[in-house]
Amino acid sequence: MQFIAPDFGRNYAWMSWGRLRYAHTQGILFGFLTNAFFAFLYHAVPILSGRPVTSARLGLWLFGLWNGAVMIAGWGLVLSGVSQPLEWAEFPLVVDALIVLALLMAAVQFLPGFFRRGFDSLYVSSWYILGGLVFTLLSYPMGNVVPEFVPGASGAAFSGLWIHDAVGLFVTPMALAIAYFVIPAVMGRPVYSHFLSMLGFWLLFFLYPLNGTHHYVFSVIPMSAQFSAILASGLLGIVVVIVVFNLFMSMRGSGWLPRDLGLRFIGTSTLFYLVVSLQGSMQAQMSVNQAVHFTDWVVAHSHLAMLGFAGFAAIGGLVHAWQRIPGVAFNARAVAWAYWLLTIGLVTMVVDLTIGGVQQGNLWASSAPFMESVTASRPYWVARVHAGSILTLGFIALLIGLTTRGREARVPERDAVAVPADAPASDGVLVPANEIARGSTS
Ligand code: HEM
Numbered sequence: 001m002q003f004i005a006p007d008f009g010r011n012y013a014w015m016s017w018g019r020l021r022y023a024h025t026q027g028i029l030f031g032f033l034t035n036a037f038f039a040f041l042y043h044a045v046p047i048l049s050g051r052p053v054t055s056a057r058l059g060l061w062l063f064g065l066w067n068g069a070v071m072i073a074g075w076g077l078v079l080s081g082v083s084q085p086l087e088w089a090e091f092p093l094v095v096d097a098l099i100v101l102a103l104l105m106a107a108v109q110f111l112p113g114f115f116r117r118g119f120d121s122l123y124v125s126s127w128y129i130l131g132g133l134v135f136t137l138l139s140y141p142m143g144n145v146v147p148e149f150v151p152g153a154s155g156a157a158f159s160g161l162w163i164h165d166a167v168g169l170f171v172t173p174m175a176l177a178i179a180y181f182v183i184p185a186v187m188g189r190p191v192y193s194h195f196l197s198m199l200g201f202w203l204l205f206f207l208y209p210l211n212g213t214h215h216y217v218f219s220v221i222p223m224s225a226q227f228s229a230i231l232a233s234g235l236l237g238i239v240v241v242i243v244v245f246n247l248f249m250s251m252r253g254s255g256w257l258p259r260d261l262g263l264r265f266i267g268t269s270t271l272f273y274l275v276v277s278l279q280g281s282m283q284a285q286m287s288v289n290q291a292v293h294f295t296d297w298v299v300a301h302s303h304l305a306m307l308g309f310a311g312f313a314a315i316g317g318l319v320h321a322w323q324r325i326p327g328v329a330f331n332a333r334a335v336a337w338a339y340w341l342l343t344i345g346l347v348t349m350v351v352d353l354t355i356g357g358v359q360q361g362n363l364w365a366s367s368a369p370f371m372e373s374v375t376a377s378r379p380y381w382v383a384r385v386h387a388g389s390i391l392t393l394g395f396i397a398l399l400i401g402l403t404t405r406g407r408e409a410r411v412p413e414r415d416a417v418a419v420p421a422d423a424p425a426s427d428g429v430l431v432p433a434n435e436i437a438r439g440s441t442s
Contacts, residue, residue, distance in 0.1 A: 003381040014079040022078040022090035028306055029088070029166065030099070031071050036314035037174040038062070041110050041129065043321035044181050048126045049113030062105045069098045087215075088163045089144040096144045103137050124197040125181040131205055132173030139165035139209075153220045160221075161212035167305065168208030175273075175313035176204075176243065179266050182320045183250045186263045192249035200243035207236045214284040217293070230284050237281030244274040261335050262323070265316030268343060272308030276301060291365065296380065297357025300350045307391075308346050315342075315398065322402055332408045335401035341394030349387035356380030 002008050002017055009015030042059070046052050053059065074091040077083065083090045091099070111133060114126055122130075143162015147155035184191055191197055210232035213225045247270045251263070258264045279301055282288050292298060315338075323330050356377055363373035 001385055004378060004385065013081065019079050019081065019083075022083050023075050025088055026074060026078065026091050027071075028311075029171070030066075030074070030091075033171060033174075033306070033310055033314055035066070036318055037178075038066070038106065040174075040178055040181075040314070040317040040321055041106075043317075043324070044125065044177070045110050045113055045129070048123050048129070048181070049117050051113035051116060054109045054112055058105060058109050062102060062109060065098060065102045065105065070095055070102060073098075084144070084148070086144065086147055086159050086162075088166050089147075089159065091144075093145065093148070096141070099144075100137070100141055103133070103140060107133050107137060123180070124191060124194075124201065125177045127201050128173040128177035128180065131201070132170050132177065135165070135169040135173075135205070139169055156216055156219065157213060157221050157225065160215040161209065163215050164212040165209060167310075168211065169205070171306070171310045172204070172208070175269065175310040178313045178317035179247055179270060182262050182266050182316055183247060185320070186258075186260045187251060187254065190250075192246050192252075196242055196246040200239060200246060203239040204236075204243070207232050207239060211236060211284075214289075217284065217286060217289045230286065233284030234281050237278050240274060240277035244270055260320075261332060261339065262316045262320030264339055265312045265319060268339075269309050269312035269316060272304055272312060272346075276304040276309055279304070291361040292357055295357035295360040295364075296353040296377070297361065300353035300357060303346065303353070304350045307342075308350070312342070318402070329403055329405045331401045331404045331406035333401075333406050334397050334404065338394050338397035338401055341390055341397055345387050345390030345394055348390065349384055352380050352383040352387060 002020075013019070042053060070091070074095040077092055077095065078090055082092050084092050084096075089096075111130065114122065114130055139162060143158060143165060147158045147162075150158060180191060180197070211229055213221055213229035214233050217226055217230065219226070248267075251258070251267055251270075254260070254263060254267070258267055283292055283297070283301065319335055322328060359376055359380075360373045363376060364370075
């Protein structure tokens with residue numbers, strides 16, 4: 001709204017654009033996505049590892065630390081002007097320390113079951129959970145603390161590495177862990193190909209860190225680093241095609257619009273993942289980057305990625321788990337409304353900002369005064385407000401869907417989660433990767 005009404009909230013410093021952007025990026029990464037991921041892990045880890053999480057008390061501490069000390073304190077600090085001027089790392093150092101502590105607690109809470117179970121019988125979903133939690137423990141301090149001590153271009157290189165590790169080594173593995181969990185669970189059969197799952201997992205973890213410098217194409221960072229990031233970005237697009245192919249083949253038979261609401265969100269998330277990654281591979285190339293860098297095109301890309309891919313996966317995971325918790329309210333009609341509102345709102349926003357971004361880039365490349373690009377952007381920003389309002393309605397519908405009771409039947413008891421501490425992890429639906437390997441490739 002501030003793009004079309006710059007005076008909106010001008011009397012309040014906390015409502016200034018810069019502070020709101022910081023609160024927004026950290027809010028979706030840590031407030032929305034991480035909470036949803038952790039919540040899903042409480043459903044998935046006992047099933048995947050066959051063992052309960054470490055401790056209920058630790059869980060309460062983790063919840064309190066994450067939401068009280070990290071989110072509320074972090075938001076309060078950035079909105080009052082105390083922040084760290086690093087992209088996607090805006091919470092100040094004191095909050096960074098608490099985040100590292102919380103990530104350590106999360107590792108202690110969720111990982112021991114996998115270690116006890118042994119690594120020769122891990123589900124694909126478990127690999128992504130292990131990879132995501134372990135790598136983030138390492139990459140978070142690297143991206144949030146190191147640039148403070150390495151100023152200039154070298155610091156920016158670390159910062160770019162973190163931007164891409166945050167999305168590539170935390171958000172993406174967690175979202176894929178949810179997809180690889182929910183799809184076989186709902187379809188009632190293993191993932192399509194164990195080989196493709198393995199290929200996708202290792203190439204993803206190998207290539208993502210190499211992508212960091214693509215956030216700084218045409219910068220003073222050595223060209224060799226820029227070129228390798230551009231090459232890695234192209235290769236990553238191919239890897240994503242492999243992963244998406246495997247996920248879609250695992251969903252075959254569920255139709256274009258799966259009846260299962262969790263799966264519906266996951267399917268759409270997978271489609272968004274494909275589109276956003278192919279777009280990413282393209283926009284990392286120098287000719288395209290020159291035309292779109294700093295424009296609303298990149299903002300469209302971020303929203304397609306963080307909300308379309310990761311957000312839809314997170315919602316799909318929550319909806320899947322929610323229906324299986326005995327006694328919890330669930331309103332399928334409201335969740336179906338949420339699906340449509342979020343999809344329509346997001347697609348509108350992405351298309352709108354992509355076209356607006358191309359127009360901005362063209363005007364910047366011409367000799368027209370900068371203000372002309374601002375005037376030309378106005379209709380796109382008006383449309384963005386409408387798209388954002390539809391998205392907000394979608395989230396309200398989701399909240400209603402998860403807090404009120406509808407008249408529809410619940411998920412059958414058979415599928416409800418009731419895993420005793422020593423139950424074998426395989427319930428015939430999720431099959432450990434090595435068993436699939438021993439059986440068939442599909
Ligand atoms: C093959 C996969 C991908 C490639 C090659 C890629 C490439 C890129 C490039 C080149 C940029 C910088 C554009 C610029 O500023 O000029 C960018 C920005 C961004 N990407 Fe991607 N992307 C990919 C997938 C993803 C995914 C899966 C996510 C999230 C889950 C994501 C989230 C973001 C975000 C949030 C930004 C904006 C960062 C900022 O400047 O604030 N991307 N991407």
